[in-house]
Amino acid sequence: MTDRRLQVREDMERVIKKDDYVQLTIEDISAEGSGIGRTGDMVLFVKDAIPGDEIEAKVIKMKKTYGYARLMKILSPSPFRVPAVCPVAKQCGGCQIQEMDYAEQLRFKEKKVRGNLERIGKFTDIPMEPIIGMEQPFYYRNKAQYPIGKDKDGHIVAGFYAGRTHSIIDNRRCFLGAEVNEEILNIIISYMEKEFVSPYDEKTGRGLVRHVLIRCGFTTKEIMVCLIVNGTTLPKEEKLVEALRKVPNMTSISINTNREKTNVIMGKDVRLLWGRPYIEDYIGNIRYQISPLSFFQVNPVQTEKLYSLALEYAGLTGKETVWDLYCGIGTISLFLAQQARQVYGVEVIPQAIDDACRNAKINGIANAQFFVGRAEEILPEVYRRHRIHAEVIVVDPPRKGCDDSLLSTIIEMQPERVVYVSCDSATLARDLRILCDNGYALKRCRAVDQFPMSVHVETAAQLEKI
Numbered sequence: 001m002t003d004r005r006l007q008v009r010e011d012m013e014r015v016i017k018k019d020d021y022v023q024l025t026i027e028d029i030s031a032e033g034s035g036i037g038r039t040g041d042m043v044l045f046v047k048d049a050i051p052g053d054e055i056e057a058k059v060i061k062m063k064k065t066y067g068y069a070r071l072m073k074i075l076s077p078s079p080f081r082v083p084a085v086c087p088v089a090k091q092c093g094g095c096q097i098q099e100m101d102y103a104e105q106l107r108f109k110e111k112k113v114r115g116n117l118e119r120i121g122k123f124t125d126i127p128m129e130p131i132i133g134m135e136q137p138f139y140y141r142n143k144a145q146y147p148i149g150k151d152k153d154g155h156i157v158a159g160f161y162a163g164r165t166h167s168i169i170d171n172r173r174c175f176l177g178a179e180v181n182e183e184i185l186n187i188i189i190s191y192m193e194k195e196f197v198s199p200y201d202e203k204t205g206r207g208l209v210r211h212v213l214i215r216c217g218f219t220t221k222e223i224m225v226c227l228i229v230n231g232t233t234l235p236k237e238e239k240l241v242e243a244l245r246k247v248p249n250m251t252s253i254s255i256n257t258n259r260e261k262t263n264v265i266m267g268k269d270v271r272l273l274w275g276r277p278y279i280e281d282y283i284g285n286i287r288y289q290i291s292p293l294s295f296f297q298v299n300p301v302q303t304e305k306l307y308s309l310a311l312e313y314a315g316l317t318g319k320e321t322v323w324d325l326y327c328g329i330g331t332i333s334l335f336l337a338q339q340a341r342q343v344y345g346v347e348v349i350p351q352a353i354d355d356a357c358r359n360a361k362i363n364g365i366a367n368a369q370f371f372v373g374r375a376e377e378i379l380p381e382v383y384r385r386h387r388i389h390a391e392v393i394v395v396d397p398p399r400k401g402c403d404d405s406l407l408s409t410i411i412e413m414q415p416e417r418v419v420y421v422s423c424d425s426a427t428l429a430r431d432l433r434i435l436c437d438n439g440y441a442l443k444r445c446r447a448v449d450q451f452p453m454s455v456h457v458e459t460a461a462q463l464e465k466i
Helices: 002-013 102-119 180-194 237-244 300-314 331-337 350-362 375-386 404-413 425-436
Strands: 021-029 035-039 042-046 054-062 066-076 128-132 143-150 156-161 168-170 209-216 223-229 250-257 269-275 279-283 286-290 321-325 342-347 368-372 392-395 417-422 440-448 458-465
Touching (some): 021 066, 035 054, 042 054, 102 128, 102 425, 102 440, 128 300, 143 168, 143 180, 156 180, 180 209, 180 223, 180 237, 237 250, 279 300, 300 331, 300 392, 300 440, 321 331, 331 342, 331 368, 342 350, 342 375, 350 368, 375 404, 392 404, 404 425, 417 425, 425 440, 425 458
Parallel strands (some): 042 066, 321 342, 321 392
Antiparallel strands (some): 021 054, 035 042, 143 209, 156 168, 417 458, 440 458
16 A cells, blocks of 8 residues: 555656656646646646546646647547547647537536636626527538648648648538538639639748638528639639629629738728629628628527527616627627617727618618727717716627726716626626626626537626616
């Protein structure tokens, strides 16, 4: 017995270094989707491992108290492990947890939100409602942006970048996107091969076709194709248009010019080759016009559930003035306007506000007004100058959360309710704590799975003034 205890202690005290092989039991998943295991006091992050796996891994990088390892062998699979639907799921950076049973994905995401509210927000007795998942967690994306390049043999490839790289994984059939995407990519690459159209090379800055953007209306079935090019024209454009027009429901074909050496995909200039400059689609009963440069939620099925939840949390009776901060193209604003007296939306991107105004007009919504600017500047200015009171404030900020000055203005305005929609439950927890330390109480909270097969999750929270 004494010898065994000594061996255990020696194993725990052994210094783990790069290239060591270790055996781990995976206990959790990181925010980036890596499995988390421990050897002694050292935490190791292992890509492609899921909770419950017993594995052998090779250490590839070490820090002082944690490190990274590569999965070498699954010694005993987790009861939650399932075969990947996509043959390149491991290489592609898009689906971090495709090999985890979907019901377990939902439990993981709900636990992640609750854990951040407890650990960062210091909340107890959290009023969490069950996470809203999908009946069909594949083929849910209405938008895809495929980089175009060459493989080592010089063949044109289209697909997605491998995780944390700009190496293209050749894959024209993504199981998260619309099934028609594969047909469209085949047409474009065939055209490029026949007409000797070169793909863009990031290293040299030469070549023509950089990306292909495809948007699909899930309700209308309308399809948009936009080629992002390192120039202003394509050789024999009419041949490409002729081929793409044969795809059922093709509605819009255009090219976007981007000559910058940048990771930003889209340039500012779009030229229509055929059809309309936009497609249309619905979220609920609200119709939206979507151009190549428009921001629009990529999962319309779950977006309707998320925005319906935000509308429910707003508790509108038709008498309220509502501010919708970080409103984008007005998706939440127009939902709210159906049951509010007046809605004011704020967004920093002028193009998005143009879209919001147009979307309000085509839906006959007259009680929504939009401002261009930073929410943390517009809200204090309008409130202090015009004293426009709000019964309800809705925020849907970027991943970094709300600016301190914006939270201060919300606290000063004292709306009856605050609805916080978040794509990052860590910054959500931080901001909710500030609001709840200044006169509000967390009444309801619910996660919505906008992005199955990934670690990302949206959350809606309802706060009421005490």
